[in-house]
Amino acid sequence: MLTLLRMTVAVLLAVAAVASPALAQEVYRIGMSAAITGRAAAGYAPTYEAYRAYFKRVNDAGGINGRKVEIEYEDDRGEAQRAAAAGKKLAENSILIVNASISATYKPLMTEAETSKVPLLFGGGVCPREAFPPANPLIFCSTSFGSNWDIRFALGFIKQQAGGTKVKIGFAAQDIPLSRIELEGAEKLAKEMGFGTIPVVVVPGAAPDFGPFAQKFKDAGADWVFAWAPWPVEIGVFEALQRIGWTGSYLLYGHQQTQDELTRLKAPNLYAFGGNALFIENAPIHAEIAGVVKGQTTHPAHYMAEGWVSAMVLEAGLKKCGWPCTREKIAAAMATVSVDTRGLRGGPIEWTADNHYRKSTWYKVYRWDPAKSGIASVGGWTRLDVK
């Protein structure tokens, strides 16, 4: 009997020894498909780096609900085929997939999300229409820029700056679907708002010289040019306009490079609008990010805002999801998150069952102020309600 008892205890101890690591390995498994390298990497690799730094800190502090967050990263290089393969791989184990890549990767990942019923969070690339009301239950977007709303703000800003003078606007798009569609919409809206318009100029990303494209705007008599595209095209067209002596005003979406580039160019006629506060604001959260990422990222801290906000949203979703957290539970939890962005944005990110973009979106404009010899905001935050 004693022998049997000893054997039973030994077996139980052995089982416990095997089971303990298994329990310890029970983590929140997240997948991320990002353009970590490749032609689009400049815009998306910082988001990947922000995620790594953010969740390292979360895990070092004990994780979420007592569980670590394990993120499997796949480099899709901004290519659809790679994104499709990454989606399939990540869908095997992940309760949620994050996308931080260009729009070419959206279709395969969204197809995979539908097939595997895995929620998909866009955390660096432009928000797709499926996140807007009425939202797809599996699609979420924390990115600061999104189609439809950005152009409304941009054109309103130009109107305000024009101060009643009738101005002629040109539109610089890149040869990618979302940029073109958005600016074709902007051209239409501009006409409705009473602006003079120049047809959208679509610029190939690999153009050796943006001069010929810039010349079209100059020759057409553009007072303003509005660009909504990946950064190299946005800034490339502006610099080409500068080179040919154009003196109008230029408004572009302020991606992560904005702070560096406004400082480099020192051009008072260059306006950058966006949803993220620049780090020149010196909010406590900016110092906090700088402290966390120090030595961990190849990009400076002021490139981290986009990824940081996305990581904050994911953390909030996981907290709400509790443990165990399934795909269904995280999708339901994400649909009700409300995240205080602590100054990284103009307001909170609040999602509802019907709206996975945000209830309100906020914009701020920056430009180089020669008088201050520094970057300055042009007015405060502007709120647009998303319905």
Place this chain on the structure above:
Amino acid sequence: MAQVVATTIVVASLYALLGAGYVLVYRASRVLNLAQGDMLTLGGYLLFAVTAAVGGAPALSIPLAAALAALAGFVIYRLLMRPMAGHPIFAAVLVTVTLGILLRAAIVLVFTDRIRHPLPMLGLSNPPRHLPGGAVVSTFDLLTVATAAALFLGLFLFLHLSPLGIQMRAAGEKALLASQRGIDFHLLFALSWALAAFSGGLAGILYANNVRLEPSLDVLGLKAFAVALVGGLDSLAGVIPAALLVAAVEVLTVRYGNPLLSDVSPFLCLLAMLLVRPWGLFGTREELERV
């Protein structure tokens, strides 16, 4: 119209600098160097690295970066291409493809994928320059044109007047005869690689100052490849009219046609040339048969 002409000459100069590299390597060794676009990227990053190291000083940084680009070409030949001697040409071409991939990866590893602008680091500016007829170009646009003109003049003098240049031409035109005369082929091949990397590097240095520097600039090399083929792969002189032709079509497409087509216009030129005169504007039929 003056602006169209000015822009065409600027774009053509960039293509000519790159296209010369394809022709130099091909003439000497019959290898298509598909990493020539990466030589442009490398040149730009060498400038960035040198500038960061010496703290500006353009008079030192720019020549040093160009010299390092030439040295890189020499080293590439010595380490990668020379061992390919005796192997089929297509194997050597595949090595250049691999080289391009490796260079891009190495650049991302060392310099990251951030867009860089060496110009402010050099303490230089790039103001607009007004030309006769109302055209406006940047200072570095003018420098690109001047550099391309100087490079081609220098290459012409070198190939026609210097003993080494004459040997290069001889080796390119009659390889067997040249070898029987005791010409050191490996030296000539190494020199052609160094010159190709030098011209590509110059293109990169100028482009990085004029526009931007990022790891994916190699795509410009593809357009220049079309230029080299349109001009004739074995004809250095063919590069100049081909570059002007391709650039003119590209600029006119943006100006008067659909800007979206500008990206493919070099390849439309190439396609048209292949249909009408497959050996290029100044290439030889014999070369086509060899290819």
